[in-house]
Amino acid sequence: MITKLLTPFGSLMRTTTLRVAIAFAGLFAGFALLLLGFLYATTVGRLGLEADRYARKELIELSNIWEQQSINGLNMAVIQRAAQASESLYVLVKPDGRVLSGNIDSAPLDLSQVRRPDADAPLNPNAAVATGFSYERPVPETGRLERRRARGFFLAGPDGFGLFVARDLGPGLQIADQVARVIWMGGAGVLAFALIGGFLVARQVAGRVHELTMTTRAVMAGDLKRRAAVRTLAPGEGDEFDDLTEDLNAMLERIDRLVAAARTTGDAIAHDLRSPLTRLRTRLEDSALRDQTLDELREVIEDAISQLDDVVATFNAVLRLSRLEAGEGGKLEALDVSVLVTQLAELFEPVIEEAGLVFTPNIQPGLMILADRSLLAQAISNLLDNAVKYTQCGEIQLHAKHLPANQVEISISDSGRGIPLEKRDYVVKRFARLDNARSLPGSGIGLSLAVAIAELHGGRLVLSDGLTHEHGDGFGLLARLILPMMTP
Template sequence: MSSSTPTNPPSIDSPPTGPAPTRRFRLLPRGVAARMALTFLLLFGGASALLIGGVYFLTAHALREQVDRNIREDIALLRSAAQDRGLRGLARQLVRQAQMAGENQAVFLLTKADGTPIAGNLTRWPEGVPFQGRSVVARDALSLTEVTDTLPPRGPPRGPHGAGPGWSDPMGAAMPPFPPPPPMPPHRRPPPWESGEVRLVTLSLPSGAHLLVGRDMSLVEGLLDRMAFAMRLGLFVTALLALLGGWVMSRRFGHRLEGVTQASREIMAGDLSRRVPQGKGLDGDDFDQLAANLNAMLARIESLMEGVRHVSDTIAHDLRTPLARLRNRLESLQSDCAEETDREGITQALKEVDGLLSTFSALLRIAQVETGGRRMAFAPVDLTELLADVVDLYDAVAEDAGAQLDTELSTAVTVDGDRDLLFQAFANLLDNAVKFSPPQGSITLRLSVENNTPVVTLSDRGPGIPKSDRDRVFERFTRLDQSRTTPGNGLGLTMVGAVIEAHGGTITLTDTEGGGLTVVVQLRKKTGPA
């Protein structure tokens, strides 16, 4: 037997070496609580955002349409005054409407053909604004003033000559209808450096005069800004409440599911008497009814399993006693037998009886392990020392079989478990490796730590196990030798699988490079202080 001993063995608590495993990107969180909270946020937040956004845009459209409607009504009144009372009536009506609307809200200007102001609250025609059309300008670009008009007094001229017969006021002559205004430009928000925006409509009158009518959008935009802030705040509160509600409900559901999960873990560990918390049972909510149905199912399964186990244990116990008596009688007959032939026959019968006793003992041990009967005896186990004892036991056997047994057991590892069961499990594995290894074949037993997990690897150069049979070999009485001429009862690997599973580990069968079988056993490290 040869062994390799590195100078600095790795510790069970040391971080794993090698390239870090790649993590898959998850679009949704793994936990049910986080998913439910996110679902609530998406549903309520999305619905609230659609509702609030729709209300905002409809309100903004209605307010801006109202401004355009006010401009159209102003132009209609001015058109009526111009048609009835001419340019003087137009100017008087313009002043009256500007005063009624408020100088800070309405913009009016009536100029002559050369741009000289006649009436309004602007000192001059805005720069860049055409005489016919619609536009939007910044309020800072307008030169506002008090509402005034520069028309001469109404009536005939005074003087030595006076007015001749048939005199009429040229400013009061009726005017032809105004041309229709062009479509309004689309609404826009002013740039941040502008103090506000004013929507304007300009018309060139048939007399050559120019008319400008506009409305300030500052109040509307200010109202929309406050409305948008209130809606954003409401949306934030809605999202916060959605998250909180999702978290509360997910915590409640998670608490209910945790009871089911914990019970299922204990049942899978072998405690078939465990039940799911069911609250009010069939009279409760959906979770209580589900728990009650699960408990009824578990009770039925426990009853059936207990019946099967009772029958198996009874058969095993009842048959062990007569077999033991039969063995004692055969030994008595063997000692009293004078003929060599009879003695050989009795010896062969003793071997058959010993095989039956071994089979029944294995069945009882497997049943005890699977039901968790040995779990209370778990204690810290030095896995390195245990494997060394197994090797010492089979070193001579391997040497007699012509196999070379190599070990790498320098890593100090401690696990929680039953030392006797672990010893038997690894002894069964090593026994199979020695039994099926060819002459001069090599067997390697290695103990390592991978990703903070103890790993025992046993490799041989035997015939191996086909991939299609690797799961089946852990079932009771499974033997790859269909003729069943080789020694054994098909319970060795069943016992190994039950012991490893009882210790929270896994066992995997793979091919050895170059031919043979490799058994990989992963166990849980010891928890808590040594």
């Protein structure tokens, strides 16, 4: 049981939060000590210096009287000053240690340890012994005894007598002691609260970190659907752990999509490339078994090369799509997308007209975005190529315009077969093709590549209903590339 209780505490002791709390508590304790040192230096130290200066001055005056008027004159001077003084303290001690006169009971030091001068030596005030001490004296208003502190000097004379002169440090010392006591108590309380608060904060932070750790361990164990819990419902209103959790969940969502795509890529490639490779092998086998002329063999070889080029193009497209989904490739630079779309419109216009379709471009000038020119051109070309491929009659429209939310929209609408609403999430996946499109050439990655390119540019691809035509066989398709506009 004790081990179970100590284990979490040991884990908390290893957390950075608690260590920082302890470090700040230590800094505060050091600051409190420095503050106490400064307080004592500016109060007790200063009061002590003033008391020493005044007591030494008194001692010198009395030692002069001692030399000039002998011990009797000194005794009279001590009696007079002791009766008048309120902050000065005097004691005249006989050679046997008893008090002759003064206003305190005794000299506050061990007289046996004081070095006595020789009988013929002169009186030397500089040889006085300094000391600090506490004593009690009555309060005039109440008569209650209170403890006070003082500093003074003891001078031993060659005649065996001793003179002690001291100065009370005054009420300022009591104030300094009270302030120091408050600082000590407050510092101890703040230190305790800092440690307790650090422990509680560390426990909460450790709980959040534990949640993230358990999520990452579950993902490493193979549970790619596991997500970390977010404490706030509204995005952007949580703390840094909520931001980290949202980023982690977004990363796991992306990893899940990439892994799912990687798992199905092999099957999709095999499914979509099996037929052309089988046809190619059958054609080559048939050519090898039958006697053919040189022209016939050349035709077979050219057809095989064309089919192999389609296979290589498919693999290259898959490789590029994988790199884009992994966040690789693409160099974003300032691009006038109006110029790019205009050039693509001029490039596709003969192809569209040759297919018997009406082509209507409408491009606003001066649309600036941050983009990779070649990737964006490929995405638009894929959408235009799909529009030509799946539109039997009617028209194709190409638009580029500015949206109110500081965005640019590049849209391709056609009057072709269209894509049913329930299939639009499906067709943007790798190698996804509808049944009515498998008879047409293509690899099924054009839309998924356009989605990846849009996401690389911080945008999105939106599919909706397009144009209708009286002789058409569908409801058309509108493909909208929505990209953020470059701000000045």
